[in-house]
Amino acid sequence: MVSRRAFLQFSGAALAMSAVNKAALAGLPELVTIDNADTQKLLYPETGRPYHPVATLNGWSLPWRMNNGVKEFHLVAEPVRREMAPGMVAHLWGYNGQSPGPTIEVVEGDRVRIFVTNRLPEITSIHWHGQRLPNGMDGVSGLTQPPIEPGKTYVYEFEAKRAGTFMYHPHADEMTQVAMGMMGMWVTHPKNPNSMKVDRDYAFLMSAYDIDPGSYTPRTNTMLEFNLWAFNSRVFPGIAPFVAKQGEKVRIRIGNLTMTNHPIHLHGHEFEVAGTGGGWVPKAARWPEVTTDVGVGQSRAIEFIANELGDWSFHCHKSHHTMNAMGHQVPNMIGVSQRGIAEQFGKLVPDYMQMGETGMAEMVDMAEMMSMPLPENTLPMMAGNGPFGALAMGGMFTTLKVRKDLPKDFYGDPGFYQQPKGTSAYEWAGALPEAPQAPVPAKETPAAVELQVKKPGHEHAGH
């Protein structure tokens, strides 16, 4: 158990380091944990081969120690409290204080040793998704190794043979543990730091949770009807923006550990899928895209030149995935007047307020204006504000912010983009053209006429 907890500055980021029982864990690398969901400063290598580190969206990279030429990492599987967005905390399982776990960054050819301590109440294991490694290091409980019992520490050791984007996740009670948020990214950088070089290299994982409004813990048996669709266990408006200086080459590495595919769409730019879970895509095989589907268990590394100034949406194109918790059974009330009815309902439910007659956007206004209370620990279905009003989004939505000037190491939020005069959509102030009118049907015409279908071929029979 933890006997002492010390805090130290690590690469400029505030990381909480806890020293585990020395007798039990003597000789293990320090156990480093983190206690917030901000995007931490990049982890530049001080030992080993040089590389250009990735920025993990709302996450961090795990420090290592060099031990006789072997990079040693220490992951601890444990229950965590993850803030998914301001106002909502999830009781998840993760690694080193957060879900997802820290990104592990190594260089092609590195010898890597990972100590995995199990502080969960049940067995676990870690599978190194996509890696070439000895079968005994594949982390499949029962098949390639015994499970890691609670309180035990296992050691995985292999060579990072191939550069690319990988993931790690349990392969013991996998359904439960992944649904509880156990996963992390793994980036193996090319041996030659100038190969595939980009100016900004982002990484995040997609995960989905079913957390009943008013509760904290995911319902792990849900397969499809999730209500929180997350980038790195964060949902809009809690997801950090991607930022880039105009003209920079940007890579975004996306891994999918949800149970469905996500068509990831970027506004204002075309990109290419430069890498998959299986490696780099040959240049000749790439094609320009604005949306790429990331299947379950897949990863995609997209690349583009951020040359268009502005705040550009970046999101899953399944519109339900850019919403927070919603009632899937709520019927469509559009065009249904509640005049006289809301008053009756109000007799039984004094705070009753009619909604939905004109669509769901009014709900956002109401929530804003009236600060209508929601269940405990529940985010509004649609939220977020921009310079022009409510965004009415949630889930897998964030922005790419391209600016003229941006310090190389700046990964914060530069604020909203100031659109140059004359480049914004505007309301027409002149006269409106007369709307074309449909011919008025004769008075006697029964209303059902519009539903009558004339079969082709019979057209002339009656004439």
Next chain:
Amino acid sequence: MVWQPFVAPFRKAGLAAVVLLAGCATFSHDAGFGEVQNTTQQYIRQKPVWVTTDAQKAQNDEQVQKLLSTSLSVEDAVQIALLNNPRLQADFYELQKAEASMVQAGRLPNPSFSMLYARHDGDYSIEQKLSFNIMALLIAPKASEVEKRYFAATKQAVTQRVLAVANETRRAYYDALAAKQRLHYLEQVKGVSEATSELARRMQAAGNWSALDAARERAFYADTKIELGKAEHQQLVAQEALVRLLGLPNAEKLQLPERLPDLPASQDSLKQVNPDDFSKRLDLQQMRASTDALAQSLGLTKTTRFINVLELGPVRSLDGRRGDPAKKGFEVRFELPIFDWGTARVKRAEAEYMQAVQQVSAAAVDAASEVRTSYDLYRRNYMVAQQYRDEVLPLREKMAQENLLRFNGMLISPFELIADARSQVLSVVSYIDALRDFWVAETQLEQSLIGKPLNQERN
């Protein structure tokens, strides 16, 4: 409740060997009604009034109107019934009838006078005869004794009748109030069901819902209308029962409050009852008086011991004065004397007396059991109502609040919100029923402590 005419219980009293004329009975000023009033005062604070004059009638009417002029409390309802219940007024005349019989029986029968005129062979003979009905003269003392006891029994019965009407009124009051409150909530349910049904119709008209969805809500509304109709009738039935007890021409002037009286805050404030305490049981007291009278009429005088009728075994040898109940702490024993039977000559008397003792014993055992039963019901109904008040309703309230939060977040539809609010109302209705059951159980407990009017015979 049907008023059962009663007849004196002393079937065997006439077998008394020698009963002297008990003196000449005369009419009292109130036919014993004052006695009835005094006894009822030991149980209730309201006084019954026997209306025999126009002035009294006017005064009574005025008091009833005054009591009806504000929201009616349960105690005021009892007062109105004791002033105004016509059957009770009819029962009061039983007192006058019984007293008249008693006085009549105490008078010597009128002698008859006859004169015989005869002519026989020219002689006239006039024979005058003053005769008494010898049989009547012989029976008179016995009849007088019977009627005296009958009068006493009538006073007792009228007393019980007054207390029974008081309890019936309480019960009817709680029933009527609960039915009214129930109706109020079911009207709410009907109101929102109507609105829900209309909303469903609009949903279908807009093309957002199928005929199936809309039909489901309409069918629910139809059901609630039927339920409301039933509740309306129940309310009328309960109100009419109260109106009858209060002796009102109709419910026009009845102003019932909005809500039943609150449930007592905690169990500590509930009534405490000792089921073996028969001091308030009028029927048992009456039976005991009967056995005393029986012993007297059988000439049994030499008391040897007392027996506790609940145990039917000797409890103590005679060492105190007669009629001095042995008290041990909380317990009040209900005891009857046992006599020295002496010779075989009184074998029949022994049988008569011991039979009566056994009958009292059976009645006492029944009474104690009845009190235990109604006391248990009283406490249990309290606990049920308390459970509703302290757990079910706050939980339903919490659920309603949580549902509103989910509705605010568009996590549930107005239909779900209202369906839940409806079931919340129905649990309030269940609470009203439970609260009524508690108050009714209290009236039943009170009644079981007093006992039921005896079925009496006079012969």
